[in-house]
Amino acid sequence: MTSIIIFLIIALIMVVVVQIGKIADIKGVLDNEGEVHMSGNDRQGVYFMIFLVGFMIFCVASAYYYRNWMLGYGPHDSASEHGVILDQLFNTTLIFTGIVFVLTHIALFWFCQKYKYKKGRKALFLSHNNTLELFWTAIPAAVMCFLVVKGLTAWNAVMADTTEEYMEIEAMGQQFNWMIRYPGGDNLLGERNYKLIDANDPFGQEWNDVKNLDDFHPSEIVLPVNQTIRVRITAKDVLHNFDLPHFRVKMDAIPGLPTYFVFKPTITTEEYREKLRPVPEYQALADPTDPESPMLWEAFNYELACAELCGYGHYSMRRVVRIVTQEEYDAWEKEQESWYNQTVKGTDQDPHKAKSEEEMRLQKISMQKEAFQNSFSSVEAGQTIRLDNVKFLTGSANLEPDSKYELDNLIEILTATYPNMKVELAGHTDNQGNPASNQALSQSRALAVKDYLITNGGIAANRLKAAGYGDTKPATSNDTAEGRQENRRTECIIISNK
């Protein structure tokens, strides 16, 4: 209904306006104005003068009004080294074009007013003037030469690949976010292959390439201030554009064709917030609906955006960029875990699986050693220490291979730490099966341990006592599987330490 009314009102206005136009036409005919109606011609010249003044005021006032939001003005200096040069170039161009803009507009509209039609006046027959034309060909040509030289000098400096020491990170655009990859401790990004991409390997990193093993994927870009940064810019699916407006950085991300941009951030996020602190535009709440929220200047963050149409989510590819001091950066980097360690290590995708399993076993053993030694930190007669990692093959008194590590640890304690200690080695079983055979098994297991200590550690036999208790001394209830597991054990009970 509303739309019908609005439509009718518009139609009505149109009819009225057309009628007004019609009346003016008829009036011209009645006044015998001839083919070209010239009444009202004077007014148009005046309108042009009013427009000229209004337009110039609008241009200046709007620029003044928005100065604090615009980059390069107010507080929005470039946060990168090269950006300062670009901003200067922008302003140089603005001065030249501004002068031309104002002068040509004054001439254009002033001539309209001054030379508007007057009955009987003869127009000047002026078809050309070579001097004048040469002059205004030469002036723009000279200005353009100046701008080209200045612009290209800056351009070639900014776009040159870096020769100094730099830190490289990778930004990969995909529908619809940015993936970030850091080189990790080796400062080198590893090889990629797009065919390897899957949920566990978002970049398609080649895990055979050891450079990849320490690469990590943070959720925000954190960079140290005053360091040369080279961003390797890639795309997974369609074109994107790596856009850091505060740093004057922009470069397309292209599938199959890596690009780069080199820049040096010069202002940390904290320093930039301080710059924005006194600016009136930044005094509002960051979230107007929440009175608890920080001020806009406190909530300020550098942002990474996408500036090349990449599909329906193009407008949402945001990442926060934080510029920090070198110390803060080092601390942050230390906290990051490599993607390989986090997600890939030890899985079927891991080509280093065998190697890493061995690594993990050794690590486990050394941790066991530490724990074992700790359990001997205070020793009194009668104290019981469980030999958790001494294990036997099912139903036999043969030690599992890994048991020797714990027994070797025990040998070390009995020889180096407490050379006088006497211990009882006690074997226990759960209550499953025949108590007599349990008793026999526990006895022979205790003896097996004793034998090992004598044979491999040279411990005097009189310092060791082997006893089998069968199922008579359960550590806990035998009703559950976990309980029975707990009860099948070998213990080392300290008899004396004199």
Place this chain on the structure above:
Amino acid sequence: MATIAKEHLTKEESLIEELGFDDHFHDHHHGDKYQSNFITTYIFSQDHKMIAKQFLITGMFWALIGASMSIIFRLQLGFPEESMAWLKPLLGKWITINEAGIGTLAPEFYYALVTMHGTIIVFFVLTAGLSGTFSNLLIPLQVGARDMASPMLNMFSYWFFFLAGLIMFFSLFLSTGPFSGGWTAYPPLSALPQASEGSGAGMTMWVISLVFFVVSVLLGGINYITTVLNLRTKGMNMWRLPLTIWAFFVTAILGLLSFPVLVSGLLLVMFDKGLGTSFFLSEIFIGGAPLDHVGGSPVLYQHLFWFLGHPEVYIIILPAMGLVSEVLSVHSRKPIFGYKAMVFSILAIGFLSFIVWAHHMFMSGVNPWISNFFVLFTLIIAVPSAVKVFNWITTLYGGNVRFTSACLFSIGFVSMFISGGLTGIFLGNSAIDIQMHDTYFVVAHFHIVMGIAAFFGMFAGIYHWFPKMYGRFMNETLGKMHFWGTMIGAYAIFWPMHYLGMAGVPRRYYLFSNFDTFSHFTEMNKFITVAAIIVFMFQILFVVNFFYSIFKGRKVTTKNPWGATTLEWTTPINAGHGNWPGKIPTVQRWAYDYGKDGREFISQVEPLAEGEEDGH
């Protein structure tokens, strides 16, 4: 024509009678066998004047569609929180309504609207609607020809355009939506339906439509060139051509050389899309799977596209420049200042337009070293452009300016061309382009310099030659309202966008609120949207004025209402097929003798007086 009594002839008519060339026009056939019934007169017409009107009205239809689309996406940008539920009847499933009754525009369709807006305005309105209309109307009339070199191809030119439009129109109703990858259609986005729904059937129809469109441009272009070169009347040497003809001539050459390159680019995208080739695709992982395409380069497509794309902006603006030059001269009652400089500027711009294309690609991953050349050539274009501006302003100097609607729009054109041209100096300098590339600064620049300016040129042309097309005037009061509303409104829309661009706000964003950096400009975006709606209303006023004036406008009573020198004003008010009923006029002088020797104007058919030098 012995039937016309000599004493009733105007001076020009008797000069044509005396000096004109008798091609025995009416000896060949009695009546007009090519325009004998309604269909051959109004539909499959071979008369260049009728074809011009067909181009114009079809162009206006598309302009309304393209502008309406911009209003819808401006509503999204200006008022993202407001409900769009009221558009549901028009847009159907592209508006989703939540439980609270708030309707939201689907982002997919937002991008389809942006893409279609660009395609429609650039190709259908400002290429076909502008160059198609006025090249057709004015080339035969102003060079003194009975019609185009090949009226038949000329007719085909229009109908291929019509077919292109039909296909594009149907693509708007696809269930997967029209093409939505931007008017530049960069692959991989445009080649992969997995990446964007609109890159499925929508893209296919978009490409087919544009291929037909290019056929239309080529048929038209070859005709324009041939007509200008071969059908000039006796005495009409190249230095006596009005600037309109120079502009159309160079435009047609640009189109002929550049549009085929676009077709090659589009076909290769279609091969990549449908036949599994890898011209532009490489190492893509999408939709959960890696694609087999390896070794292509998306940058190659951009080279092919912009090899058309950049000349295309001159294809749009040169005809407008030609029209404005002519209108300013006629209504200042002065010769155009520096005619030869104007011609050389057109030629220089036309030549340079072919070696600057990569300035659209400074940030596209091309070798930065190559950009050096493109910066240089791009900024050189500022020189002939500046010459043209200074010459237009000097044309007003010392004149006796009649502010007809056509003249107002020409003056407005000069202002727009200055404003938009100057921002080109920023963008053409690759170092500044690092920050400005793909921001609203670019949007402001090209809308002012080739959107609004070209429209102003087109309006100037329509108001000025409407009497030639329909034998009536358009209403001047409405025309002046139209001018001031559009002039002020267009600046209100596009001037603030420069500030958005300086703040780094990227173009083609559906929403700004995801980024703190880009979300400070809510008020400005509202202002722009309101201004756009108001400007749109003024265009409706123009359309009303146009159709009203066709039927009810004030009638033209003399052949030459504006007091112009060129040949089209020596034809009868409602000229039939063949333009001149008797002999073809011969040309005795250049086209800009206004205010010479104390005379208001001297028609091109009038011989030079004893000792008089020709023009310039």
